[in-house]
Amino acid sequence: MTEALFAGMDQLFTLPTMATMLLGVVAGVIASAIPGFTITMAIVLTLPLTFTMDPLQGVATMLAVYVGGYSGGLISAALLGIPGTPSSVATTFDAFPMARSGQPGRALALGIWSSFFGALVSAIVLIIAAPPLAMIAVKLGAWEYFSLIIFAMTVVASLVGKSMLKGLMTGLLGLFIATVGADPMMGVARFTFDFDLLANGFPFLVVLIGIFAVSQLLQEVEDAEQTKHGKQLIPANVAFKPLDALRETLTYPINLIRSSLVGVFIGAVPGAGGSIANLLAYDQAKRASKTPEKFGTGTPEGVIASESGNSATSGGGLIPMIALGIPGSAVDAVLMASLMVHGIGIGPRLILDHGDLVYGMFMAMLLAAFMVLVVCLFSMRFFLRVTDVPRSVIVPVVLVCCVVGAFALNNRVTDIYLLLGVGVFGYILSKLDYPLAPLVLGVILGPIAETNLRRALMTDENWTLFFTRPISLTLLILAVVSVAFAIRHRLRQRHTAKPA
């Protein structure tokens, strides 16, 4: 372990890697400060730029964008009342009133410190939790792996969106999309209908870009007509006192640690993420507060809870990815892709086969947290201006970058045609309230699920082993429980929504 740690640090602390990480942090903060530009989009657009880097440099740069992105969402949330990313929704509850009451600098500084501590706690938990979990995971057989994916899919489907049926439908659709192209075991062409376009299947990055960037941008165009922003609330001079804010942040240590741990836990659950973590951390802080009535009026406790909660999901999300090879969110899926592009297989053996890379990633998380802190503290006044970028610029520029990203992946024009098809389909699904995240996870997990199912039955044709092997059975029971809980929760919601 120590050897791998030092090898990772050796690769990480080089000038090119640290320079690209710094650029990544700046890009992440700027991108997320722009309303409508999500962290996922920023990560997706960074990916093609990492193709020519070595694996650790590439993934460290993307981690820098990721960690920077969680802090950037704070800026527009605090100053405009518009969450730069959905993971900053709860930040608007108190940071915005605080800013409007004449203390925008205090709101920003509190948010920056809380984000830093959240990211720090999550990196520490990641370093402690991921390696032992991976050691257990390498002992899992094909039965357990298949059951684990079933569990992950049911959790995702039940957490995202308003209808579990729709979540399951898009998740399974993702599993099906992954079957188009060559069969992973025998190489037989499936559902290609002799079209060149489909011969290589749907590259999951093309699906990811189409689903998360193209359809999301079209939604942004719709919203642009309804919301006008960027004109009213950015003060010319922001009094920015970071040391006072640090002292104030540290006067709420329990809130800070609790919210960070909520963020780590939510981040580690496949399907959950920053958008849930910030609200849950905020809710917990309000319940535990001696002055809950002040929440929503500009209390520092609310800002600390939301920002530490959402930033902590960055490290939490890496736990299942590194230990189990299951991405916790779309962002983790792109991180996975950046390693796969370099021919590095993701799964529990990652930490055994590429220990230097994994420990390098851990250190990159810590380094990125420090970089974000320094960059934000020293350049906050500059970043305040980026919230002014209009959607008429963001939309076409990001669409062009999407096309470049889809093309550069394999240098194939057919991939950009697929991008258009997937983007339009994703837009239709989102208009009909289908959650899109399960679809992308389905595409990623599909080949893993199929390979393990077939491998399990090749080893032993007895299918009851899925139910008699203890870990496999436990995972399947958990899958049923997660579905049952989701149904119960929705029935309760429906019951309370009905008028008495």
Add this chain to the structure above:
Amino acid sequence: MSPQSSSQQTRSSDRVADDDTRRANALAHLLLNGALVVLFGALFVQAGALPSSMWEPLGSGSFPRLVLAVLMVINLGIMAQEWRRYRGAPRASAGLVKRWMWRHRLALGVLALFALYIVGVPMLGFRLASLLFLTLVQLTLGVRRPRSLAIAAIIAVTFSFGIDWLFRDVFIISLPRGPFG
């Protein structure tokens, strides 16, 4: 999960809350899910023709068939739910489709330009197609004043010729050149 999900949910709830579109929304579901059931059914049959293997009990078609079968059941379940909503919703007022198209004119316009752009990239080359696309979308989204037009032109040139240069000369990835190379 992803940061997008909550924004999607917020927007969705706004849409669903609109009484006038409830029936149309249910109808759209019925049409989409109905079409998907038919498609999945056809693919299920096609998957049955995929070769099996002598080395394993499951052939190439088994896993897709399993997934497609569950997908058909779920889609039928969604259709049953939506059918109830369709029956229970008030009749939509006349001209709803027109109003919907008008409300989404910008998104549909950008989508149409994006489709043309995708088709244009191999034909015109990345630089020229991107330059046209960036200019037209910015104009579509309301750039009118001289200062904004100048900024739009700078952005169009930077993100067409600039990206092409970055990928060709720095990352050694050649984007489609087209006849104007």
